[in-house]
């Protein structure tokens with residue numbers, strides 16, 4: 001449905017996006033991730049036709065997407081874009097804001113659709129509240145309902161949950177992504193949140209300084225990251241010398257804190273460490289320890305004391321698959 005071929009766009013000669021290619025199938029969900037300033041928003045805006053590309057092409061449903069120099073109204077009727085900052089109307093109600101984006105010809109159908117969308121965004125009880133009286137996160141939910149109103153075939157969302165508190169976020173994103181799958185709406189969303197991409201993306205595109213540094217399904221990227229930059233987007237990660245755990249190996253390897261085992265005594269291939277700090281994380285403790293000037297993070301179910309000594313062992317078979 002969408003083909004992006006070697007596109008580049010630079011902001012007045014500065015960093016933007018460079019040489020990006022990928023395609024998206026109908027009903028597929030793609031997450032764009034990467035550190036702040038890596039080009040996520042720029043890429044979404046290119047796809048929506050807000051910029052004139054310096055190189056490459058974008059086709060949506062076999063039609064070429066053109067920038068403002070060739071097409072004054074950006075995008076395509078079946079493509080919707082939600083920017084980081086919403087554009088909702090403050091002095092009208094939530095319902096009116098949604099209905100503004102529905103066809104005006106079928107009032108009864110509009111009522112039904114409006115109720116359905118209010119349910120998806122979890123704002124039924126605010127249907128008649130003026131938008132100016134809503135919180136930032138609630139306004140963001142109204143903006144989401146607006147882009148869903150006409151059931152686009154492709155939705156472009158720029159950090160759609162960034163103003164929404166963690167308490168509401170889990171329910172809301174399950175509701176939104178289930179709705180998109182049910183309605184067969186493809187989606188590309190920029191995010192910083194690993195839970196968004198692990199649970200809801202079919203595919204992940206990792207950007208760094210405007211370029212693609214990894215692409216794949218989230219499980220594969222998480223379990224076999226090819227660089228520390230990729231692994232660190234998912235979780236805290238250690239890059240450690242491989243020789244610490246196997247003298248025959250050169251280079252370094254990546255290991256997540258939950259993959260290291262803490263023991264009081266040496267078992268097989270461990271390194272001796274001393275605990276420096278133990279941080280409570282709700283379900284476990286994240287500990288910081290040191291070995292040969294290198295800081296290592298690892299997890300334990302119970303709190304460890306500063307100065308405590310022990311051994312960190314690697315779970316079986318991990319080392320060779322994580323060499324970088």
Ligand SMILES: Nc1ncnc2c1ncn2[C@@H]1O[C@H](COP(=O)(O)OP(=O)(O)OP(=O)(O)O)[C@@H](O)[C@H]1O
Nearest residue numbers: 011012014015016035036037038039040041042043
């Ligand atoms: N209108 C602009 N003019 C000049 N430079 C810009 C413009 N918009 C973005 N940039 C630059 O392009 C780069 C990519 O910006 P972009 O907003 O796409 O990043 P991002 O990954 O979406 O960041 P964030 O996660 O902070 O939203 C940044 O270095 C930014 O400063």
